[in-house]
Amino acid sequence: MARLALALDGPTEDRILADIVEHGHTIVARLVGWNDLLENLDVLGPEVAIVGAGSGTLSAELLSACDERGVRLVALAGSDAERAHASQLGLHEIVDAAAPWAEIEPLVSGGVPVPSRVGDVRPREERTASVVAVWGPGGAPGRSTLAVNLAAEIAAAGHTVALVDADPYGGAIAPSLGLLDEAPGFASACRLAGADALDRAELERIAQRYTAPRAAFNVFTGLVGPSRWPELSRDRVASAIATMRAWVEYVVIDTGFSLERDEELTSDQFAPRRNAATFAALAAADRVVAVGLADPVGLSRLLRGHGELVELVEHERVDVVVNRVRTSALGIDAHGQVRQTLRRFGGLGDATLLPHDSKATDAAILTARTLRDAAPRSPLRTAIRDYAFEALLPTPQPERRRGLTIAALRRRRPAEVSTGRYA
Numbered sequence: 001m002a003r004l005a006l007a008l009d010g011p012t013e014d015r016i017l018a019d020i021v022e023h024g025h026t027i028v029a030r031l032v033g034w035n036d037l038l039e040n041l042d043v044l045g046p047e048v049a050i051v052g053a054g055s056g057t058l059s060a061e062l063l064s065a066c067d068e069r070g071v072r073l074v075a076l077a078g079s080d081a082e083r084a085h086a087s088q089l090g091l092h093e094i095v096d097a098a099a100p101w102a103e104i105e106p107l108v109s110g111g112v113p114v115p116s117r118v119g120d121v122r123p124r125e126e127r128t129a130s131v132v133a134v135w136g137p138g139g140a141p142g143r144s145t146l147a148v149n150l151a152a153e154i155a156a157a158g159h160t161v162a163l164v165d166a167d168p169y170g171g172a173i174a175p176s177l178g179l180l181d182e183a184p185g186f187a188s189a190c191r192l193a194g195a196d197a198l199d200r201a202e203l204e205r206i207a208q209r210y211t212a213p214r215a216a217f218n219v220f221t222g223l224v225g226p227s228r229w230p231e232l233s234r235d236r237v238a239s240a241i242a243t244m245r246a247w248v249e250y251v252v253i254d255t256g257f258s259l260e261r262d263e264e265l266t267s268d269q270f271a272p273r274r275n276a277a278t279f280a281a282l283a284a285a286d287r288v289v290a291v292g293l294a295d296p297v298g299l300s301r302l303l304r305g306h307g308e309l310v311e312l313v314e315h316e317r318v319d320v321v322v323n324r325v326r327t328s329a330l331g332i333d334a335h336g337q338v339r340q341t342l343r344r345f346g347g348l349g350d351a352t353l354l355p356h357d358s359k360a361t362d363a364a365i366l367t368a369r370t371l372r373d374a375a376p377r378s379p380l381r382t383a384i385r386d387y388a389f390e391a392l393l394p395t396p397q398p399e400r401r402r403g404l405t406i407a408a409l410r411r412r413r414p415a416e417v418s419t420g421r422y423a
Contacts, residue, residue: 002108005046007031007057012076012097016050019101025108034062041065047214048108053077053086053094060089067376070213074107090377129162129245132392133253133285135278137305141293142323142354144172145361147254149381150289152215152370153388160248161217162207166237167256168229168277171222178368179208185220187228189243190236198243212373218248232277241284250392253281259308279312287392288318294325294338294353303346319391320348326356352387355379 001024006013013030020027028044031037034057037049049066051057053075066073077083078097086094093107134147144165151163164186165173174181185206192198192206207218223229244251256278273279282288290309292302302322309318320342327334335353342348360371360378367374371381 001025002047003028003045004108005029005031005037005040005044005049007034007037007049007051008076009052009078012052012078016101016104019105023101023105023108033057034059038062038065041069041071046071048072048074050074050076050104050108052097053082053091055085058086058089058091063089063091070215072107074104076104092377092382129248129251130287130392131241131245131251131253131281131285132287132289133255133281134289134291135255135282135305135309136257136291137301138257139293139298139301141291141298141302143167143257143291144176144254145364146289146291146321146323146354146384147252148173148176149371149384150388150392151217151250151252152210152212152372153385154250154252154392155217156215156372156385157389157393159250159393161250161252162203162220162244162248163210163217164220164241164244164251164253164281165222166232166253166277166281167222168226168232168274169256169258170226171224173219173254174208174221176365176368177210177219177370179210179219179221181221181224183221184223184228184231186222186240187231189220189240190232193239193243194233194236198240200247203244203247210370212370215370215372222254229274229277234273234276234280237277237280238284241281253285255281257305259305259312282309282313285313285317288313289321290318291321291323294322294334294356295329298324299338299341303342306346306348320351321354321387322351323354324356325353328356352383352391354383354387357381 003026004020005028028046029040031040034051037051038061049071051062051073058075063073072093073091074093074095075086075091076097077086077094083094095104095107132150134143134150136143147163151161155161163173165171166186171181171184185208188206189198189203192202207220210217210219223231241251241253256275258275258278260275288309290302290306292298292305299322306320322338325334325338330337338353339351342351357378357380360375360380364371364374371378371384375381
């Protein structure tokens with residue numbers, strides 16, 4: 001559970017203390033103002049800071065410091081003025097100060113309960129990773145951006161993740177994350193898999209690590225040039241993905257756009273196939289995320305491509321995501337028009353819509369970071385995080401936690417509460 005630092009008024013703090021303990025969290029400090037919390041962030045090392053939304057307990061300096069250290073900040077607003085103050089600073093995690101803990105707990109836990117590794121009775125080698133393939137038609141609909149940020153959000157939820165750039169037309173993930181790509185990592189994994197020499201040690205050697213507070217993950221970079229596509233044969237790709245399944249909990253794959261069966265264009269049935277890597281990734285995927293752009297051309301491409309996609313992948317395994325939804329391209333009620341178009345021409349009644357957020361994506365590109373690190377409070381990052389939690393991450397069954405009763409907690413002295421010795 002989370003390590004919490006509190007900077008609240010007395011009545012609010014007394015009201016939620018018992019619930020914090022009952023949910024298994026650890027209180028590392030109870031402070032008075034934002035200055036005290038700011039000065040002790042590095043020493044205390046909290047994962048979440050719960051503060052009052054007023055100017056005495058919340059400031060731009062504290063917000064920036066929490067963002068730099070990967071500390072989630074939740075503000076409790078006791079009035080409209082306090083809520084306005086927190087909103088002006090750019091904080092989205094604002095809850096009414098009188099709200100029950102049930103409304104605060106999802107924010108503290110990151111939006112979804114993280115399953116405990118301690119209670120897992122199966123050994124790690126018997127578990128297999130969930131494979132998520134991100135596909136989209138031609139026209140740069142945002143495949144790589146979505147794959148990168150899905151990997152970041154899954155990692156932030158406490159899971160081990162491998163991000164794979166399997167696009168046979170050239171890799172884009174390495175430059176977007178500022179990683180070296182002289183030796184394409186996924187092609188190396190495929191070569192070793194073809195020689196039956198790919199194991200956990202080789203995966204750890206080949207993978208590059210994207211590091212960030214509480215959201216680090218492994219990256220297998222893509223091809224440095226499109227001419228090297230023969231290295232990604234179907235059997236090699238399938239074997240490499242199968243090996244990764246036993247290494248991490250989630251494998252997120254950025255695939256190619258083309259679904260053309262090019263073997264029909266040649267008389268040599270044993271020659272390498274340009275799109276074999278894409279077909280292998282789609283076949284191995286537990287979930288395929290089909291992403292398209294929210295404009296007339298992008299939606300037309302998505303609908304045509306989706307028809308080809310469901311011939312390869314069961315309809316139940318495909319999620320439709322529409323990127324860059326904006327009124328400037330679709331007019332008033334852009335969301336309604338996208339949904340109506342998908343229902344009318346594709347029979348797609350359920351789709352996830354992502355807002356157009358050029359400021360956040362530009363910040364991520366400029367700093368070679370994920371949205372979670374470059375623009376953690378952006379609407380686009382929030383929408384991707386919500387989709388990952390709702391569609392990709394499992395919701396564990398609630399379990400009864402052992403802890404002090406509320407009556408026992410009330411008998412504790414404040415000094416004992418502040419040290420977190422009982423949590």
